[in-house]
Amino acid sequence: MILVTGGAGFIGGNFVLDWLKVPSNEGVINLDKLTYAGNLATLAPLKDDPRHIFVHGDIGDKELVAKLLKEYQPRAIVNFAAESHVDRSIHGPAEFVTTNIVGTFNLLECAREYWNGLDDSAKKAFRFHHVSTDEVYGSLSATDPAFTETNSYEPNSPYSASKAASDHLVRAWFHTYGFPVVTTNCSNNYGPYHFPEKLIPLVILNALNSKPLPIYGDGQQIRDWLYVGDHCSAIREVLAKGRLGETYNIGGWNEKANIDVVKTICAILDELKPRADGKSYVDQITYVKDRPGHDRRYAIDASKVERELAWRPAETFDTGIRKTVQWYLDNPVWIEGVVSGTYRDWLSKQYN
Numbered sequence: 338m339i340l341v342t343g344g345a346g347f348i349g350g351n352f353v354l355d356w357l358k359v360p361s362n363e364g365v366i367n368l369d370k371l372t373y374a375g376n377l378a379t380l381a382p383l384k385d386d387p388r389h390i391f392v393h394g395d396i397g398d399k400e401l402v403a404k405l406l407k408e409y410q411p412r413a414i415v416n417f418a419a420e421s422h423v424d425r426s427i428h429g430p431a432e433f434v435t436t437n438i439v440g441t442f443n444l445l446e447c448a449r450e451y452w453n454g455l456d457d458s459a460k461k462a463f464r465f466h467h468v469s470t471d472e473v474y475g476s477l478s479a480t481d482p483a484f485t486e487t488n489s490y491e492p493n494s495p496y497s498a499s500k501a502a503s504d505h506l507v508r509a510w511f512h513t514y515g516f517p518v519v520t521t522n523c524s525n526n527y528g529p530y531h532f533p534e535k536l537i538p539l540v541i542l543n544a545l546n547s548k549p550l551p552i553y554g555d556g557q558q559i560r561d562w563l564y565v566g567d568h569c570s571a572i573r574e575v576l577a578k579g580r581l582g583e584t585y586n587i588g589g590w591n592e593k594a595n596i597d598v599v600k601t602i603c604a605i606l607d608e609l610k611p612r613a614d615g616k617s618y619v620d621q622i623t624y625v626k627d628r629p630g631h632d633r634r635y636a637i638d639a640s641k642v643e644r645e646l647a648w649r650p651a652e653t654f655d656t657g658i659r660k661t662v663q664w665y666l667d668n669p670v671w672i673e674g675v676v677s678g679t680y681r682d683w684l685s686k687q688y689n
Contacts, residue, residue, distance in 0.1 A: 338364045340411040342396050342444065343418030345369035347531045348468065348523075348565055350379035352417065355569040357388055364388035366409050368402070370395045370418070370436075374532040378671050396440040399447060406451040413464040413576060414448055416441065419503075421470075422534055423496045427629060430495035437499035438506070441467070445510050452516060466576045467507040467520045471561070471586065472497035474522075476632035483561070483636035486522075486584045493630045504584075511582040519579040521572060523587040524637040528565035528657065529664040530671070536595060537658070540602050541665045542672065544618045545610070550603075554627030556596030559634040563589035564657035567650035574648045585646070588637025591654040596622075598658075605662045 339356075343349040344367035353365050364387075369375045371393055383389040390409070394401045396418045418440060420426065420433045445465070452463050474484045475491030490505075492498040510516040531538040540550050571587045579585060593601075603618035612618060642648045652660070665672065 338366055338409050338411045339413045339415060340366045340368065340405065340409070341415045341417065342368045343370075343375075343416070345371060345375035345377055345380060345391075346417060346421075347374065348526055348568060349415075349417035350376070350530050351528065351565045352415065352569045352572060353380065353389065354382060355566065356573070357383060357386055362388070363412075364390065366405055366411060367391045368394050368396065368405065368418070372420075374421070374534075376530070376532070376671075379530045396444045397435065399443055402444060402447040403450070406447060410459075412459065412462055413466065414444070415466045415468065415572065415576065416444060417468050418444075419468075419500065421496065423472075423494045424534070424628060426494055426496035426499070430499075433495050433499040437496075438502045441503040441506055445506060445516070449510065449514055449516050463517055464576055464581075465507070465510075465516065465518045466572065466579075467504065467518060468572065469504050469520055469522045470497065470500050471522050471524050471588070471635045471637050472632065473501040473504055474635075477634040477636055479559075479634065481634070481636075483588075483638035484522075484586060485638045486586055486641055493632055508582075508584075517581050519575050519581065520584045521575055521587050522584060522637075523568055523571075524561035524563045524589060524635060526563050526565045526568055528661050529668070531565075531661075533672075536598065537602065537661060538665065540599050541606070541662060544603065544606055544621060545665075548621070549623035550599055550618070550621045551623055551625045552596055552599060553625060553631060556594060556599070556624070557633075558595045558631060559592050559636070560595070560598075561588045561635055561637045562591040562593055562598070562654050562657070563587065563637075564650065564652040564660075567652055567657075570651070571642060571648050574646045575642065578646050580645070585642040586637045586639050587642060588639040589650050589652070589654065589657075590639065591657075592634075592636050593654060601654075601658055602662060605659055609662065610666060
């Protein structure tokens with residue numbers, strides 16, 4: 338079995354679903370705290386799959402983590418568990434420090450103790466895969482080369498600083514204790530089951546509900562967009578074949594300005610679900626005050642993972658964003674379930 342932490346969140350949930358699509362794949366112990374962004378409805382397709390064992394809990398709970406490791410004897414841990422929204426980290430950084438730094442430390446220590454007790458064969462096969470972000474590298478200018486694995490860490494938000502700290506802990510556990518880790522730093526993910534505080538799902542849902550489409554500043558912030566299904570396939574490759582102690586950048590080779598992303602979504606919605614008044618969804622675009630410390634550009638050079646592990650994304654941005662918009666149109670029940678009263682209240686304060 339493998340232990341997946343944060344497996345009811347956006348990327349973690351997609352990974353668990355993707356992993357268990359293959360009938361022959363081993364089972365998953367899925368540990369998730371079920372914060373606002375964790376959603377059991379994402380895992381509904383697995384309700385009758387005996388290979389999926391869901392546990393409601395926190396990676397910071399040492400007794401629980403140790404118990405799960407002892408009981409299920411996983412041969413790998415894939416750590417998605419994190420607080421991940423920059424805006425929330427600005428308004429409340431303490432939770433990010435607690436989960437992303439202290440939680441990762443606790444998970445590493447529990448896993449190291451478990452690993453030390455394995456026999457030589459199991460010990461050699463064990464892997465700890467830490468999933469991180471390109472935001473740890475800071476911001477790029479328009480002409481800078483894309484981030485590689487050797488870029489220095491220059492985080493600019495409480496979120497990215499907390500993830501940078503967790504990355505350093507993972508690296509240190511490898512170099513100090515010989516603990517078998519791999520780390521992946523991904524670019525901006527998008528796709529099904531995405532909690533609607535992030536740009537793409539927010540724009541889709543606001544458009545469909547005749548709400549403003551909020552654009553920070555001038556909308557020229559550039560991100561490299563990675564379809565979540567491609568990210569899941571990359572994680573599988575790194576978990577299986579990545580070199581111990583190494584970091585692999587995972588990107589989509591799709592740099593887009595935020596305003597262009599929003600206009601693309603509007604054009605797809607104009608085609609697939611036109612407004613009743615015949616106007617374009619672009620009329621709902623509204624520019625709002627930029628957030629503090631907003632990084633101007635991220636870009637991932639994913640050459641290393643392609644060179645070493647022969648991985649490259651299958652989706653272009655055009656194919657991936659169309660699949661994403663269609664998924665939101667096809668899944669109103671999931672959307673209504675996740676957009677709770679608490680989220681509606683938070684959203685109204687941010688953008689209305």
